[in-house]
Amino acid sequence: MADFDSISADKILTRYDIVVESSEKPEDIAEQFMPENPLLRQIAEDVMNLKFKVIEEHVQEALKTLTPEEIIENGLLAGMDIVAELYGRGIYYLPHVMVASDAMTRGTKVAEAALGGERKYKGVVMMHAAEGDPHDIGKNIAAVLLKSNGFGIVDLGKDVLVDTVVDEVVKQKPNVLTGTALMTTTMSAFPRIANRLKEHGVEVPFICAGGAVNREYVESYDMGIYSAKAAEGPSLANKTLDGWDWKKIRSNWDDIINGKA
């Protein structure tokens, strides 16, 4: 057996992740985005610092002087905006986002209980994993990121029949539909869904993603908008709120993904 410790790995490979490792501190970046109100700041910090055990107590405290809407928008979602910023800069990893989202969800439930009526989301995204496809981890990550961005989520689950997707879109009229597929032989459900929706006279931006899926394929059928990463979901979905239809989103896709549109 060779003496492997005598090998200089630096002559064989370069750890680019260490070369460009950020020295920025999360607190310094967060300071630029923190709400001024001390109660909201505490809640945003709870989200950012993944304090899911104390956040409910802090939301209860804030409800004594602030409205549930203010707490959700300017405390909980503001905290998630900071988390998203840290994730985007490579300082936070995905698990930070997921646990922060768990904290945000706990806080949101307390705030929502104090709402007079139902919470108004900025938009609704309906999500599913393709018929015959049991892989849904990507969908679940995307759902968290969209929820953290203020969208309501209707999750149809995994291995969802084409008919079910079509029926639910027609019935519930979401702002955006998403589909994920890991296998090339299950992604063929997407054009079938798009065609069936057209027969119903429904047009909806249909974000399609997953290991098997590529941009060329998704853009081969109407309504299809490609997404390479779950983190792109909010940017694409937000465009529908600006009144962009699937054609406009698709034609400006590169600019949206690169933050130029």
Add this chain to the structure above:
Amino acid sequence: MATTKFTKMAYDSADDLIFGEAKKPISYGLGLKVGQGSVIPEINFAPRPGSEKSPESLTKEYVDYIATDIMNRAVTLGFPAVQLENEWIFQMGNEPEKFAKPVVAGQKAVIQKFHDQYGIACAVRHTCADPRLHEQGMRFGQDKTHNYPEKMLESFEVAADAGADIVSIESVGGKEISDYAVVRQDIRGWLFGIGYLGSIDMEWLWTQIVDLAKRKKVVAGGDTNCAGANTSMFMAGGYLDKDVPRTFSAVTRAIASARTLVALECGATGPDKDCGYEGPILKAVSGCPSAQEGKGAQDAHADLMGNLIAQTCDLWSNESVEYHPEFGGSSVQCWLGVIGYEAALMNASKQMKQDKVLRDIYVASDRFRSPEGFILAYDNAYKIGQAIVEVGDNYYLRAKAAGLKAAELIKESNDKGKLKLNKQEKDTLNKIITDLNSLPDEEGKFVDWALKEYKDVPAFDPKNYEL
């Protein structure tokens, strides 16, 4: 059927582990000899989208195009042996008689023809789908909507009857918990999902597969934790990825090895599945031959151990490639060339008695490229195997021991300045060691805690595991 747990290592020392040789070699198919002194290419493929529309179009794709192209190229390049692997697509598993049967029979006829004409040694592995949905029920009679558990076992019947030489599966027990845990960097949850629940599901599943394989006289190959540890590994990705720290992924791989081993304890003989990167640990413990994939699987994905993972393989695979034309022929022909020539290199090194040198060059290339490659280097894989067999008769304890050993090996090398880690990787590693050390020594206490801790995880139903 009772299972026989591994409580001692098949190999006396790590240095005995080498590609192309296994303590428990096996022969099957049309003259294929695995682990008997040579490495054999295993070519895996996927049909083009749209070919799944009908049994006829699917059979044409798999048989007339893919299988025939492969055998033509294998003979053209003078490869002495080849194994085909067909990972079943959803349609085959959902309607095995209709979609799978003609494919399996057709492929067998093609390889038989080439074997008869040229004498090339060959076999077809059928990896049946595991479409079970945790929320619908994982055991017989539970999934009233799709009957997926029943269809899964029926798939093996159909495959064996129609001509499969070896059967395998990428089973999904415990995935509902590991999916939840991996995105939360929760190693205790991952241990519960794959190390414990996954092992229970494996025992239920593989006792049946082995029984069926014996009755039908086909080889019960093995499993892979593709659904769990590969999810970790691909999320951890390369140096531009920030989804899962690679130290987390490395430890999940070690835990997964304790779970994938169950198939062999139930009577599977190997070679296990190519995408089970835990293969070196399994081979060290069991002595069964191993299928692996690395640099020749860039058609399917990038990994950080493309050379290293060839170190102990008996079959060398391309993972999977979609059938399409390339300048050099069809995709399956081109990728067969890549893995077949690599196998030839390994086999030439054996004749020249340089195989251990080549093995160590493979390892040196990638040993410090990632924590996961590091713990799978054969010397470390062997140490993880030793940790498993010390408590080999307890699923929980051995999975925990495997994870902890991997974490300690990584820390030790990092402390010595050899295996470099970025800040997230280091922080995660320290948390893993703390978390695993905080777990109880008694299985009962762990399970009681875990059932409470994860009771609200979507799709988790203890009944799937008879808990």
